[in-house]
Amino acid sequence: MTAHSEKGPSSSSRWINCTPSAKLCADFPNVGSSFAQEGTDAHELCEYLLKKELGQDVKDPTEDLTYYNQEMQEHCEDYRDYVMELVAKAKQNTKDVVVMVEQQIQYERFVKGGFGTADCIIIADGVLNVVDFKYGMGVEVKAEGNTQMQIYALGALEIFDVLYDIDTVQMTIFQPRLSNISTATMSRDDLYKWAEEVLKPAAEEADAGTGEFHTGDWCRFCRAKHVCRERAKKNLELASYEFASPPLLSDEEITEILSKVDSLISWANDVKEYALQEAVDGKKWTGFKLVEGRSVRKYTNEDEVAKAANLAGYDPYDKKIKSITELTKEMGKKKFEEILGKLVVKPQGKPVLVREDDKRPALNTAKEDFKI
Known part of the structure; x- marks a missing residue:
């Protein structure tokens, strides 16, 4: 099992923006989930696939993977193919390209006890590439301003900066x-500047348990999110609106x-789940009961x-296509498109209201469609 730092890269957005949460979360167990195991x-x-492609002698782990399927294999x-394209591009400029897979990195110079594991690091003169694989599909993750990625890059620089002439991090x-x-x-210099001016001071506050609690997207994976007073305060401020009728707002x-x-719905569900688990463990909540x-x-x-059913003369099976x-997995993408591609259509989805930074193109409203 991979070890995790309390001020690790994956939780850095939280403990950098909400420094007291580092000590607070240390008092709560790290409960896993089926999504995490997947x-x-x-x-x-x-x-395995990447190391095998790089010519290393590795054991196929698929028999031991709980959630392995064809979809996972293809993704x-x-x-692997994407990383190898980056490697090929790096070799055009540097003869001795180094590719590190699941590389342990440390950033002790800026964060006491700071370490982590980067999925893939490609080191060459000029550009250092860091690639992080995300299998989740709940939230789209962006690289711009991503503190986890910046820490991975920082850890890679700590190892290889003296060996290669690196000026840019991708x-x-x-x-x-x-x-x-x-x-x-970002440039190498800007990354080190961020480490000195943002990362290091935040880590020092986190170690001391000082600073202020702040809510944000980083609350999503906080171990204390269900009982955090600051999160409750922010959400109760929104809940104080009188939702009598939207036109009155x-x-x-x-x-x-x-x-x-x-955020309000997510917070309310977190509180309900926490209360349920506590009740299952024997806690009594005034005005509520477990049924x-x-x-x-x-x-x-x-x-x-x-x-x-067969003996009684009934067919127990409901046959359907x-x-x-399922058919794509059975035939393979190429064969599926060849045989059935013309028989597949994707209907227009129902309208959904999302934030402006969503990648999907905006729909024209019915009113705009009739404009000439």
Whole structure:
């Protein structure tokens, strides 16, 4: 199992922006999830595929991966191919290109006890490339201003800056399930400046448990998010609006609500989940009780059900055509397009209201469609 630093790269957005959270989170257990394990499995497969492509003798881990499937295989192969393209490009300028896979990095000079593991580092004269694989599909991750990527790059510089003439750092997020490849660049000098002026002071405050609590996107993976008073304060401020009827609110108020409502819903669900788990463990909440939820009937043994139904003269099976995903996996992408591509159509999705920085193009409203 990979060790994690309390002030590690993956949680850096939180402890840099909300420095007291570092000590606060240390008092809460790091509870895993099926999504986290799925991501871990995908990273192991990426490591294997990339090292194998680089000519290293490695063991195929697929038999031991809980969430391995054909979709994961294809996405990890896409990651491998992308990295190898970067390697080929680097070799055009530098003969002795170094490729480090799952490389341990340290940034002790700026953060006490700071260490982490970078998915892939490509070192060559001029440009240092850092690539991070994200298998999640809940949130699109951007490379620009990404503190995790900047720390990975910083750790790589700490090792290789004296050996190579590096002046530019390129950081890439490869997130295949959202078709997201996000890249940002910054100069070596600007990265070290950020480390001295932002990273180091924040780490010192985090170690001391000082600074102020601040809410933001970084709350999403905070271990204390369900009981954090600052998060509750910010969300209760929004909840104080009288939601009697939207037309009674001004456009400005509705815009403010739209910008924060997802955070409010997420916070409320976090509190409910925390209260439920505490109740399961025996805690009594005044005015609430633990009851059995609704459940759906299910068969104890499907094979026995099929036999019994057949004997009684009934067909127990509901035959239907396989889904596009299932047939694509069975045939392969190329063969699927060749045989069935002309028979597949993608209907227009229902309108969704999102932030302006969303990558999807804006829809014309019905009113605008009739404009001449």
